Amino acid sequence: MNKTNSIPNIDFEGPQKIGFEILSIDSRDALKMKYLKVPHRASFYCVLWLIEGAITHLVDFKPIHLVEDSLLFVRKDAVQYFNHSDTYKFRILLFTEAFFCKSEGDVTFLQNSLLFSDSKASGQQSxxxxxKPLRELWQEMEKEFLLPDEQFQSDILRNYLANLIFLAQRVTWPELPVIGPAKSGGNLIVEFRELLEQHFREEQNVKFYAQKLAVTEKYLSRLTARATGRSTKALxxxxxxxxxxRMLIYSDVSSKTIAFDLGFGEPTNFTKFFKKQExxxxxxFRDKFPLAG
Structure with missing residues (x-):
């Protein structure tokens, strides 16, 4: 894998008015797609169903080994990389947060779903x-997607997708309860995450985000804890x-440059922060990581 100076961002390119798409891709198609040849960051959620073959897929520098009929759920903004030494065929479902999150609790539903969770507590990527029930549900969803701009199509697809997530989580973790949408605060969590994506490099103070959202720091932390299980500062x-x-593994920039890029005034402060967290x-970390070469 070649390192680069930056990680390319991939925006959703499907039907923009829907924000939902299902594609069929094999290993030959992947080689023709420029963004699949390098580690890339997708601004949308992905559900990958491997139909044939086997593949090692990297998600945020973690190798995930998939076999036939595996389902992989990848959260938005994760860095992905396809192993092009493999031969495979898969169906991939793509959807934007805007497509799914139509009510206040929808974003909390996605965050609480262990399938898309980025929580340390959830362990390996799902x-x-x-x-059979998942296959039938996927097929019905695909039939609906292929219909020509039917009335209520987005709502029907959204309901199919929610059912797919519920059912997949129940199959994957039958011993755990499936957490549904929260009753309130969902829109605020969406706004917080958007602000965090925009400003995390220069603003690491909870007060900044609370002021931007016109709420108290305590209220914001209570909302994030309810939606994700972590405090605002932890997020x-x-x-x-x-x-x-990501920058240490997928790029060749120096730790000093990374420190300044992430808003640390001094590289030593970045080193202290990193060591405290990791x-x-x-x-x-860069030297010992097997994917860094």
Whole structure:
């Protein structure tokens, strides 16, 4: 894998008025798609159903081994990379946050779903198995998607997708309860995450985000804890750490440059922050990571 100076961002290119698309891609198609040849950051959610073959897919520098009829759920803004030494065929479902989040609790539903969770508590990226009910649901959803601009199509697709997420989580973790949408605060969480994506490099203070959202710091932290299980400050730190790791693994820029890019006035402060969060220095993390070469 070649390192680059930056990680390309991929925007949703499907039907913009819907924000939802289902595609069929094989290993030959992937080689023709420029953004699939390098680590890239997608601004939308992905559900990948491997139909044939086997593949090692990298999601935020974690190798995930998929076999036939595996289902992989990838959250938005994760850095992905396809292993082009593999031969495979898969169906991929893409959807934007704007497509799914039509009510206040929808974003909380996505954040609470272990399938898309970026929480440390959720462990490895979610890999499930295609079952008969999931297969039938996917096929019905695909039939609806292929219809020519029918009335209520977006609403029907959204309901199919929600059912797919519920069912897949129940199949993957039958011992855990499926958490549905929260009753309130969902829109505020969406706004916070958008602000965090825009400003995490220069603003790491909870007060900044609370003021932007016209709420108290305590109220904002209560909302984020309810939606994600983490405090606002923890989410800010996790976002910084994720970007730092991405740059250390997928780029060849120096730790000093990364420190300044992430808003640290001094590289030593970045090193202290990284070591406190990860238990090792940025240089040691980069050196020991097997995907860094």
């Amino acid at each position: 890999v499930g198995r295609m079952s 800010i730190n996790e976002r910084l750490m994720l970007e730092a790791k 238990g090792t220095t940025p240089a040691a």
